[in-house]
Amino acid sequence: MDALFYTLVGIDLNWSSLPQQLVNGLVVGSIYALIALGYTMVYGVLRLINFAHGEVFMLGAYTALLSSWVMGFSPDAIRKFYESEAAKKLADPSYVERSIPADPFNLVIMILLAMAVCAVIGAVIEFFAYRPMRNQSRTAALITAIGVSLLLQYAGSLFLPASPPPSVAMEVNPYQTNVSVTLVPAPKEIRDKFDDSVSALEAAKESGADAETIGDLERKKNDLEGQVAATATAITMTQGKIVMLLTVLVLMAALRFLVLKTPAGRSMRAASHDFDSASLMGINVNRVVTFTFMLGSALAGAGAMMLVTFEGTSMQPFFGMAPGVKAFVAAVLGGIGNIPGAVLGGILMGLAETLVTWLGFSNYKDAVAFVILFIVLMFRPGGLLGSSKVEKV
Amino acid sequence: MIRNSLLQIGACAMALASLAWLGGCKDTAASGGDTKEPAASGGGATATGDVIKIGLVASQGGDLRPWGQDCIAGARLAEAEINAAGGIGGKKIQLIVEDSNSKPEEGKSAAEKLASEGVIGLVGEVASGITLQMKTVAMDRGLPLIAVGATNPDVTKDSNGLVSRVCYTDDVQGPVMAFFAYNDLKLRKVAIMTDNKQPYSQGLSASFAKRFKELGGEIVGEEFYQSGENQFGGQLTSIKSKNPDGIFMSGYFTEVGPMARQIRQQGMTNVKLMGGDGWDSTELTSSGGDAIVGGYFCNHYNNAEDRPEVQDFLKKFREANNGNDPGTTMAALGYDATMLMIDALKRMDAAKATMDSATLAKTISETVDFPGVSGKITLQGMNGDPEKRALVVQVTKTGQEFVKAYEPSEVVAK
Numbered sequence: 050m051d052a053l054f055y056t057l058v059g060i061d062l063n064w065s066s067l068p069q070q071l072v073n074g075l076v077v078g079s080i081y082a083l084i085a086l087g088y089t090m091v092y093g094v095l096r097l098i099n100f101a102h103g104e105v106f107m108l109g110a111y112t113a114l115l116s117s118w119v120m121g122f123s124p125d126a127i128r129k130f131y132e133s134e135a136a137k138k139l140a141d142p143s144y145v146e147r148s149i150p151a152d153p154f155n156l157v158i159m160i161l162l163a164m165a166v167c168a169v170i171g172a173v174i175e176f177f178a179y180r181p182m183r184n185q186s187r188t189a190a191l192i193t194a195i196g197v198s199l200l201l202q203y204a205g206s207l208f209l210p211a212s213p214p215p216s217v218a219m220e221v222n223p224y225q226t227n228v229s230v231t232l233v234p235a236p237k238e239i240r241d242k243f244d245d246s247v248s249a250l251e252a253a254k255e256s257g258a259d260a261e262t263i264g265d266l267e268r269k270k271n272d273l274e275g276q277v278a279a280t281a282t283a284i285t286m287t288q289g290k291i292v293m294l295l296t297v298l299v300l301m302a303a304l305r306f307l308v309l310k311t312p313a314g315r316s317m318r319a320a321s322h323d324f325d326s327a328s329l330m331g332i333n334v335n336r337v338v339t340f341t342f343m344l345g346s347a348l349a350g351a352g353a354m355m356l357v358t359f360e361g362t363s364m365q366p367f368f369g370m371a372p373g374v375k376a377f378v379a380a381v382l383g384g385i386g387n388i389p390g391a392v393l394g395g396i397l398m399g400l401a402e403t404l405v406t407w408l409g410f411s412n413y414k415d416a417v418a419f420v421i422l423f424i425v426l427m428f429r430p431g432g433l434l435g436s437s438k439v440e441k442v
Numbered sequence: 443m444i445r446n447s448l449l450q451i452g453a454c455a456m457a458l459a460s461l462a463w464l465g466g467c468k469d470t471a472a473s474g475g476d477t478k479e480p481a482a483s484g485g486g487a488t489a490t491g492d493v494i495k496i497g498l499v500a501s502q503g504g505d506l507r508p509w510g511q512d513c514i515a516g517a518r519l520a521e522a523e524i525n526a527a528g529g530i531g532g533k534k535i536q537l538i539v540e541d542s543n544s545k546p547e548e549g550k551s552a553a554e555k556l557a558s559e560g561v562i563g564l565v566g567e568v569a570s571g572i573t574l575q576m577k578t579v580a581m582d583r584g585l586p587l588i589a590v591g592a593t594n595p596d597v598t599k600d601s602n603g604l605v606s607r608v609c610y611t612d613d614v615q616g617p618v619m620a621f622f623a624y625n626d627l628k629l630r631k632v633a634i635m636t637d638n639k640q641p642y643s644q645g646l647s648a649s650f651a652k653r654f655k656e657l658g659g660e661i662v663g664e665e666f667y668q669s670g671e672n673q674f675g676g677q678l679t680s681i682k683s684k685n686p687d688g689i690f691m692s693g694y695f696t697e698v699g700p701m702a703r704q705i706r707q708q709g710m711t712n713v714k715l716m717g718g719d720g721w722d723s724t725e726l727t728s729s730g731g732d733a734i735v736g737g738y739f740c741n742h743y744n745n746a747e748d749r750p751e752v753q754d755f756l757k758k759f760r761e762a763n764n765g766n767d768p769g770t771t772m773a774a775l776g777y778d779a780t781m782l783m784i785d786a787l788k789r790m791d792a793a794k795a796t797m798d799s800a801t802l803a804k805t806i807s808e809t810v811d812f813p814g815v816s817g818k819i820t821l822q823g824m825n826g827d828p829e830k831r832a833l834v835v836q837v838t839k840t841g842q843e844f845v846k847a848y849e850p851s852e853v854v855a856k
């Protein structure tokens with residue numbers, strides 16, 4: 050019955066790739082979550098939707114790019130290396146080592162710089178754009194936020210390297226090796242066939258068969274190798290992605306500690322509970338707001354650096370828009386103003402997108418995320434973890 | 443309810459902003475579905491005085507700047523060359539350049555500005571979306587238009603013989619890659635990644651798939667993404683489960699590079715990667731790294747070809763540009779487009795014809811075997827689309843390497 054249903058609607062479920070898809074979704078979602086945290090914290094404290102957050106993310110990506118260039122990974126430097134004598138000596142096809150020695154230390158510098166620069170930019174935006182508007186109507190502050198967003202985009206087009214859209218060189222990243230965990234191996238007959246094809250290829254090579262025969266055998270071997278990979282239930286990811294997920298976890302744990310266990314976090318929670326009373330209780334709310342902006346922006350900076358370094362994304366000044374919109378939706382989905390909600394929303398968005406792709410509808414990937422938002426808001430207007438109680442005015 | 447109404451405002455504003463983003467993003471090959479077909483009412487311009495003005499529209503800002511700059515450099519070279527040789531019948535050629543800023547609507551106003559400055563004909567653009575807008579101006583004013591790198595088939599359609607181009611169309615490069623994949627790489631099962639925000643990519647994927655199936659190959663799956671997307675894990679895992687021996691990526695290099703990295707990260711190490719001329723950029727190897735090296739794509743010409751036209755052009759280009767090679771093929775195509783127009787003007791001068799736009803359009807459409815840098819161009823009886831040879835090139839760590847050249851007649855189904 051099920052099979053008939055799936056055939057009718059044209060869905061071809063491939064269960065063996067589901068674990069891999071869940072991991073893909075987690076990776077996508079963790080970046081959304083990092084950005085969504087910035088939206089949610091600012092909203093929690095100021096009831097302001099900081100539209101310039103996507104642009105802070107974009108500037109974080111550019112910081113990572115420019116710092117990698119300074120550290121000797123600029124396109125020119127890399128091209129020069131490959132054209133140099135040293136590279137020609139290494140030109141044999143079996144050479145797989147990275148050309149310019151990649152050092153994890155470079156990545157640490159890049160992520161710290163991206164976080165620091167974003168934190169400063171966040172604080173500056175708050176000081177110059179939002180603070181003067183704080184006692185104005187919220188709509189005015191909202192419009193200011195859109196203005197800052199446009200300003201950063203177009204100023205970026207003037208001053209940042211934008212065309213052709215640059216990207217962080219692969220050479221910077223030392224974590225390129227694939228790690229694979231097989232949950233259920235491929236059916237034995239396919240593995241046997243693959244082993245046979247490998248030995249047939251080797252035998253042909255030894256006996257000095259002509260190039261065409263070897264080519265055919267090689268294609269057969271590659272095809273079976275692909276079949277083994279396609280039918281096995283396995284999770285494959287680069288070390289880079291693992292590093293990325295771990296970093297996200299560490300950052301979130303640090304954020305939780307900051308918010309729950311430190312005096313600064315306590316002031317932040319107090320200000321988000323009741324801004325005016327908090328200031329009457331002797332909390333320096335201006336400092337709390339600056340701190341909130343810095344924290345949120347630093348998280349966006351970290352997310353941006355990891356995305357462009359581990360995924361190779363090319364950037365241009367409008368590059369913050371797409372992740373910004375998605376992360377905003379994630380924050381609303383989880384309940385804007387609620388910190389665990391932002392993480393939950395981000396990860397759900399990532400998983401939803403990948404699972405829709407898994408079902409074979411990559412065409413409607415973006416639409417489905419918004420449909421989910423729509424449904425959730427219909428039943429829980431405050432988001433999944435947010436409170437939907439009416440505020441006192 | 444303050445909070446909820448605020449949220450609504452926020453959501454509205456975000457929706458607006460994202461609309462602006464969708465619209466503002468590089469819709470370089472935006473379909474020209476709304477190209478009106480006005481009768482060629484304007485009479486064009488007649489060259490008077492001692493200069494003949496040619497208008498060039500190119501992107502000096504925005505996403506397409508690298509192509510725009512190369513295109514201008516190539517066209518300027520053509521201008522300098524003809525003027526050094528004494529011009530046409532004693533008249534100098536004056537090339538007026540206007541900026542389209544990578545946007546179709548600005549391309550249209552640039553073309554209008556050039557028309558009001560009295561140019562005899564228009565050259566440009568690199569992108570199909572902008573060229574389609576220029577076409578409406580050319581048709582209104584009765585000016586001949588030679589497109590530089592616009593490969594969308596609609597560009598030359600129903601243009602009363604006014605619009606022609608010096609590049610091949612997407613109906614050629616798709617089949618070229620299909621033919622190459624099937625016969626040279628001996629691929630049988632290919633998956634496709636299509637950018638469903640770019641009509642260029644959609645058209646190219648369709649023409650590739652059609653020809654590949656005709657040849658006997660199988661398209662095992664097509665997955666979609668949108669320009670600006672960063673992570674393709676979901677689509678690539680789906681493709682992996684179908685075990686293709688090749689992946690055709692018809693989008694632009696901005697997404698193709700990261701996609702190639704992620705294909706290897708998914709463990710698909712033997713899969714061959716292929717694409718169209720959207721890959722042509724010096725940034726491809728920095729975003730794609732080792733993963734894209736060894737991939738194949740279709741291009742208009744290659745600096746390493748030993749045809750005399752190519753080597754002459756390179757020599758002249760280096761002299762004029764501090765010894766630098768052109769970064770993209772658009773320099774050669776810009777040069778070809780301008781030279782083609784100049785060549786037509788020369789023939790008009792030789793025939794003692796009146797130097798006006800209508801005669802120029804007619805003369806351009808009578809071009810036979812023009813020796814372009816990017817190959818021979820014949821426009822007679824072709825409705826503006828020359829039968830251009832297409833090259834398959836391979837990505838190397840430092841650029842691209844020539845693999846094979848195809849004549850359209852070899853690869854397009856009869």
